[in-house]
Amino acid sequence: MSKLFKAPAAWLLCLALVTGMAPAPAEPVSKPEPTSSEQAVNAEAKPMTLGELRRKYSETFKFSGPEVKQIALTFDDVPDPRFTPKVLDILKKHGVKATFFVVGSRAKKHPELLRRIHHEGHIIGNHSYSHPLFKKQSVQEFKSEIERTEKVIERIIGYKPRLIRPPYGEINEEQLKWAKRQGYKIINWNVDSLDWKALSKEKVKRNxxxxxxxxxxxxxxxxxxxxxxxxxTIEALPDIIKVLRNRGYRFVTIPQLLSYKKAL
Structure with a gap:
């Protein structure tokens, strides 16, 4: 018997052979449900994608407008004396109003160009002060970039824009929450010219x-x-305007496209 006690598995097998009864299988061990704090940690470990943020904050985070024959042309990284006046000349010649996203440090250096954008009827949005990658910044850093740019813009043209375009189109959830609470709209895009790559006129048009x-x-x-x-992009712009007008499209600003009554 001492050997049986030392080998309980063998003893159970012998018992099963004698009695004709097999031992009951062990109950499976179930894993406990994760607690709310564990779920929060897991969610924090995996940041939401832009697509997920877009769906969750659809009223604040925009990539396009209603499916009507309207298009909003937007121009980033202004003002720049090398390129901004040429773009403005083309838009004025063709009677197109657009939306310009302003970098605060550049507006501070070139206030006359910012005034021209405003006086010619275009909408001005906030594109940060120093063009950082927002998603790697804290909410406080994000807030500072936005508010610092607002102050520069307000000092030059008299109002604080309520439209924000994150540099590189990137933003995180905490920043979006703050922007939503403050009544801002985050404006990305669904058509990318890729013109920053110094592409030719034909490639920009095709894109x-x-x-x-x-x-x-x-x-x-x-x-x-x-x-x-x-x-x-400067050479392609007149052709883009002509082709899209021939297709029946009308050019509008972001507030017109998205029916924002309070865009400023």
């Missing part, structure tokens, strides 16, 4: 014209960093 549809928000640039070459 825009092959992707636009009703309610599109088109990303182009009227400013850039040292060594930037936006000749392609």
């Amino acid at each position: 825009v014209l092959s992707a636009v549809g009703p309610g599109s928000i088109v990303l182009q640039h009227a400013g850039g960093g040292t060594g930037s070459n936006l000749t392609g």
Whole structure:
């Protein structure tokens, strides 16, 4: 018997053979449900994608407008004396109003260009003060970038814009929550000209014209960093306007496209 006690598994097997009864299988061990705090930690460990943020904050975070035959042209990284006046000349010649997203440090250096954008009837949005990657910043850093730019813009043209375009189109959930509470709208795009790559006129045209549809928000640039070459977008812009008008589209600003009564 001592050997049986030392080998309980063998003893059970013998018992089963004698009695004809097999031992009952062990009950499966179930894993406990994660607590709310554990769920929060797991959610925090995996940031939401832009697509998930777009769905969750659909009233605040916009990539396009209603599917009507309207298109909003938008221009980032302004003002820039190398490129912004040329873009403004083309828009004025063709009677198009657009939306310009302003970098605060550049507006401070070139206030006369910001005034021109405003006086010619275009909408001005906030594109940060120093063009950082927002999603890697804290809410406080994000807030500082937005409010610092607001102060520069307000000092030059008299109002604080309520439209924000994050540099590189990136933002995190905590920043979105803050923007929503403060009544801002975050404006991305669904058509990218990729003009910042110094593309040729034909490539910029193809990138825009092959992707636009009703309610599109088109990303182009009227400013850039040292060594930037936006000749392609400047040369392509008149053709883009003509082609889309021939297709029956009307050019509108972001507040017009999205029916924002309070855009400023």
